[in-house]
Structures are given as structure tokens and as C-alpha cells.
Amino acid sequence: MASSLKCDLCGKPATVHLTQIVNGKMHKVDLCEACAQAKGVTDPGGFSLADLLLKASLNPEALGGESASPAVGVACPACGFTPADFKKQGRFGCPQCYQTFAGMVAPMLENMHKGVRHAGKVPEKALRRRSLAERVAELEAGLAAAIKTERYEDAARLRDELAQARREAASPTPEAAPAPSQTAAPRR
Amino acid sequence: MKVSALLSTPSELTDTASSKCAVVLMTRIRLARNLAGRPFPGWCREAQREEVLTRCREALAASSPMKRSVNSSVGELSELERQILVERHLISRELAGAKHAAGLVINRDQTVSVMINEEDHLRIQVLRAGFQLKKAWSQIDGLDTELEERLDYAFDPALGYLTACPTNLGTGMRASAMMHLPALVISSQMEKVVRAVNQLGMVVRGLFGEGSDASGSIFQISNQTTLGESEEAILKRLGSVLQSIVEHELNAREKLLEADSSKLFDKIGRAYGILQNCHQLSSSEAMNLLSLLRLGIDLGLFPEPTRALTDRLFIEAQPGHILAAAKHDLDPAHRDSLRAERIRQEFANVARPDFSLHQKP
Numbered sequence: 001m002a003s004s005l006k007c008d009l010c011g012k013p014a015t016v017h018l019t020q021i022v023n024g025k026m027h028k029v030d031l032c033e034a035c036a037q038a039k040g041v042t043d044p045g046g047f048s049l050a051d052l053l054l055k056a057s058l059n060p061e062a063l064g065g066e067s068a069s070p071a072v073g074v075a076c077p078a079c080g081f082t083p084a085d086f087k088k089q090g091r092f093g094c095p096q097c098y099q100t101f102a103g104m105v106a107p108m109l110e111n112m113h114k115g116v117r118h119a120g121k122v123p124e125k126a127l128r129r130r131s132l133a134e135r136v137a138e139l140e141a142g143l144a145a146a147i148k149t150e151r152y153e154d155a156a157r158l159r160d161e162l163a164q165a166r167r168e169a170a171s172p173t174p175e176a177a178p179a180p181s182q183t184a185a186p187r188r
Numbered sequence: 189m190k191v192s193a194l195l196s197t198p199s200e201l202t203d204t205a206s207s208k209c210a211v212v213l214m215t216r217i218r219l220a221r222n223l224a225g226r227p228f229p230g231w232c233r234e235a236q237r238e239e240v241l242t243r244c245r246e247a248l249a250a251s252s253p254m255k256r257s258v259n260s261s262v263g264e265l266s267e268l269e270r271q272i273l274v275e276r277h278l279i280s281r282e283l284a285g286a287k288h289a290a291g292l293v294i295n296r297d298q299t300v301s302v303m304i305n306e307e308d309h310l311r312i313q314v315l316r317a318g319f320q321l322k323k324a325w326s327q328i329d330g331l332d333t334e335l336e337e338r339l340d341y342a343f344d345p346a347l348g349y350l351t352a353c354p355t356n357l358g359t360g361m362r363a364s365a366m367m368h369l370p371a372l373v374i375s376s377q378m379e380k381v382v383r384a385v386n387q388l389g390m391v392v393r394g395l396f397g398e399g400s401d402a403s404g405s406i407f408q409i410s411n412q413t414t415l416g417e418s419e420e421a422i423l424k425r426l427g428s429v430l431q432s433i434v435e436h437e438l439n440a441r442e443k444l445l446e447a448d449s450s451k452l453f454d455k456i457g458r459a460y461g462i463l464q465n466c467h468q469l470s471s472s473e474a475m476n477l478l479s480l481l482r483l484g485i486d487l488g489l490f491p492e493p494t495r496a497l498t499d500r501l502f503i504e505a506q507p508g509h510i511l512a513a514a515k516h517d518l519d520p521a522h523r524d525s526l527r528a529e530r531i532r533q534e535f536a537n538v539a540r541p542d543f544s545l546h547q548k549p
Contacts, residue, residue, distance in 0.1 A: 115416020118348030
């Protein structure tokens with residue numbers, strides 16, 4: 001056979017090749033006869049094409065070639081997930097996988113989405129709480145170190161800062177934030 | 189609150205029909221959210237799934253919009269209860285079939301439902317009757333902001349809300365409208381519409397989402413992309429696509445009336461006859477007949493109150509609802525006769541269609 005393309009769904013030789021423009025971006029999908037029929041692609045009324053194209057864009061090899069996939073042996077340090085798992089499931093293992101496999105994610109997103117940078121809502125409250133918790137932990141460590149090394153002036157200053165940070169972390173709504181209306185969540 | 193109580197409580201979907209939702213039956217928005225520092229449900233150990241489930245159920249129970257809710261693990265529900273929730277578009281088929289720790293929280297009027305440990309830790313949904321993108325967004329945005337006070341969401345400044353599947357990154361938002369498009373189907377224009385909608389970055393699906401058929405000429409149209417645009421921009425884009433589909437549907441109805449009204453009236457008249465006299469009715473036939481009747485209501489052939497009846501039956505003629513009403517198990521044939529009986533009764537007092545409005549002088 002002249003064509004070496006494989007079906008995106010089952011891996012058999014592909015005989016049906018579809019191209020569609022979505023949002024000004026070209027999407028391609030290759031299917032074997034049986035999968036094309038099963039997915040209703042050849043039926044003019046079938047509307048599963050969009051879902052199919054979206055799934056095809058989850059296949060990292062179809063996009064950037066080998067260079068886009070990280071070495072096969074790499075596993076996410078947080079959850080042990082590997083690129084092979086992604087190929088099987090089309091889902092990631094944990095939030096940190098997006099950092100671990102950033103090189104694999106980036107080319108995927110270009111085809112998948114309208115843009116590659118988030119432009120919507122930001123969970124301000126959750127982020128603020130997390131950064132405060134981190135600050136408290138940082139100050140606690142600093143204070144312990146200062147006491148240990150008998151730097152009492154530093155210790156006094158850190159103690160005050162720590163008390164302040166703990167107060168802020170404990171109050172659910174900070175005085176600084178004007179109560180925003182629900183629809184006017186801050187945008188980036 | 190129990191699931192059985194939900195069935196007897198007036199709900200957004202079964203009790204708020206108005207002529208304002210002539211073409212757009214309902215609007216839904218869902219947000220995908222995950223907790224920071226924990227594997228996504230599909231890659232989670234059972235103990236972690238349990239912990240996520242408990243945390244999310246507690247956070248939801250404490251939030252003001254979900255005070256009086258059904259708050260349950262999936263395992264506590266019978267198969268029939270799960271099926272009913274699927275038929276009401278409150279949970280997905282995937283959640284209904286969950287083998288591991290998963291849960292759901294649904295408020296009293298069934299405008300808000302939250303699935304826990306489906307594909308993502310949280311899938312928050314708001315559902316409103318009619319064409320209500322703005323209202324649905326402000327409601328879901330408010331609940332999401334409240335939940336964020338109690339839950340640490342997995343979020344990245346560049347990628348937005350982190351989700352198990354990269355197709356949901358960014359806003360994690362999928363907004364959809366359930367549209368009744370009988371004239372586009374009758375005049376074989378759906379294929380053209382689907383292609384045009386796809387090119388605009390929107391997806392068309394059947395009544396129950398991916399892979400389902402479009403019985404009753406009901407289609408779900410939703411945004412495909414979630415990253416790179418704000419929620420408002422996505423909703424605005426979707427809104428204008430929906431608006432133009434509404435216009436196409438209304439035009440197609442005009443054309444059908446002009447070209448061959450007797451053909452169209454024949455379909456509607458026959459549907460009325462069957463609904464009043466049937467003794468065996470499958471759920472897909474019921475959907476198609478109800479769809480024609482609803483078209484008749486839009487055309488003024490039936491009095492307006494009939495709309496509430498058809499919209500309620502779109503839901504209540506589904507297999508799970510028929511089973512629940514029977515209060516015992518039934519084989520499909522028995523179910524079809526029970527459905528027919530129910531529908532005969534409901535339509536016994538619906539006046540015959542009045543075709544005079546459209547008669548040419």
C-alpha cells in the first residue's frame with residue numbers, strides 16, 4: 001500500500017482521510033473503513049466528527065512527531081504517571097503532570113484550543129489562601145532558625161510577622177479585598 | 189433530602205415551560221474543577237478518592253446554594269434512581285456507572301447538580317429552562333467562587349484550571365443549549381448546520397451527549413474549546429451561534445408552511461392522534477411524537493398550556509421515569525404499554541389541533 005497512515009482509533013491501515021477547518025485551524029483525522037462507518041463519518045447526517053477530531057488531537061505523536069514526546073521512561077514525580085499511560089487513556093494523572101509533561105502538552109494545545117494561555121476566571125481566594133499558608137510555613141522555619149542561632153532581634157521581628165500572617169490566614173475575607181460582585185471576578 | 193423527594197418536587201426542567209423557550213429548551217453550563225495536590229479520579233487510589241469525596245461533599249453541604257440538597261454517594265443510590273437522574277440531565281451516564289467512590293449533590297429545584305469523582309474531582313452544573321446563558325453563568329460563577337473559599341483548586345496561571353483531559357483546560361467550562369430543531373430535520377438541513385457550527389468551534393450532539401442519537405429532533409450544541417478565551421467571550425460566541433440557529437429553524441418552519449403546509453399538518457395531526465389513542469409506545473417513538481406536538485404548539489395549533497405537558501413528558505416518558513411510576517420491575521413491552529397508558533391519559537383532555545389559523549383565504 002502506498003499509504004502508511006494508520007487509523008487513529010484502531011491502528012489498522014487508514015483509507016478514510018478527513019480534514020476540517022475549525023476556528024481557522026486545520027484538523028486531520030485518518031480512519032480505516034470500519035471505524036469510519038462505526039463513527040458515522042461516512043453518513044452525511046453524522047455529527048460525531050467534531051468529537052472525533054478533538055480526540056485525534058489528544059494523540060501527541062500525530063502532532064509533533066517523536067520530538068514532542070518526552071523520553072518514554074519519564075514518570076510524573078507526584079503521581080507516577082507516564083506518557084504511555086496518557087496514550088492509553090487520553091487523560092493525565094494529576095495536576096502536576098502538566099508541568100512534568102509540559103513539552104508534550106504544548107503542541108497538543110495549539111491544535112485543540114483557541115489560544116494557549118488562560119484568559120478567564122482566576123480563583124483569587126484559593127490562591128491567596130495558599131500563598132498565605134506558604135508564607136506562614138516560611139516564617140515558622142525562619143523563626144525556628146533564628147532562635148536556634150540566637151539571633152533574637154530577627155526572631156522578634158519574625159514572630160510579629162508570623163502573628164500577622166496567621167491572622168490574615170485565619171480571616172476568611174481579607175479587609176483588603178472589596179467584596180466583588182459574583183459576576184465581576186477579577187480577570188487576568 | 190432523598191432522590192425520591194426530588195421527583196415530586198417542582199423542578200426547573202419539568203415545570204417552567206414557557207413560549208420563551210420555543211426553540212431552546214434549556215441552557216446548561218458546567219465547570220470542571222480539581223483539588224490541588226491530588227491525582228485526578230481516574231488515577232487515584234481508592235483511599236484518596238474517598239477522601240476527595242468526603243471533602244467535596246462537606247464543602248458543598250456548607251455552601252449556601254446547596255443547603256437543602258440531595259448529598260449522596262453514588263453507591264447509596266439504587267440503579268433506578270441513578271437512571272432517573274441521568275434522564276433528568278443531572279448526572280452523566282459515566283457517573284451513574286461509577287464502580288469507585290463517587291458522589292453527587294443536587295439542589296431542590298434541580299438547577300444545580302455537582303458530580304464528584306467523575307472524570308474530574310468536581311463537575312459543577314447549572315441548568316436553566318430556555319435560552320439563559322447569562323443567568324446560568326452568574327449562578328454557577330457564584331457557587332464556584334463560594335466553593336473556592338473551602339477548596340484549594342488545581343490552577344496554573346498559564347493553563348488555567350487543571351483538568352484530567354487537556355481538552356477542558358483553561359476555563360474548564362462547557363456551555364450548551366438543548367435545541368428543538370424539527371423543521372431543520374424535516375427539511376434535511378441539519379447536516380449543513382452541523383458543519384457550519386463545527387467550523388465555528390462549536391459541537392453538535394444528540395439528546396444525551398456524546399454518541400447519543402437526536403431523537404425528538406433535540407440537539408445539544410456546546411463550545412468545543414475552553415482555553416485562550418474568557419468565559420464571557422466563549423458565552424458570547426456560543427450565544428450568537430445559538431441565535432443564528434434559532435433563526436434558521438424559524439425560517440425553515442416558515443418555508444415548510446409556505447411550501448406544503450398540508451404535509452406538515454398531516455404529521456402533527458397524526459402525532460396527536462397516536463398520542464391520544466396509542467396502546468404501545470416506545471420511548472423513542474414517544475420523543476418523536478412529542479416533538480411534533482411541540483412544533484404544533486409553537487405554530488399555534490394547540491393552546492399554550494400544552495407546552496408544559498410536552499416538556500414534562502419529554503423527561504417523564506423516559507424508561508426510568510416510567511419504571512419509577514410503576515413501582516415495580518417491568519419488561520420493555522410492559523413498559524411500552526404503561527407509557528402509552530400514561531400518555532393517553534395526559535392527552536385525553538388536550539383539544540384537537542386548530543388548523544384554521546394557517547388556512548389560506
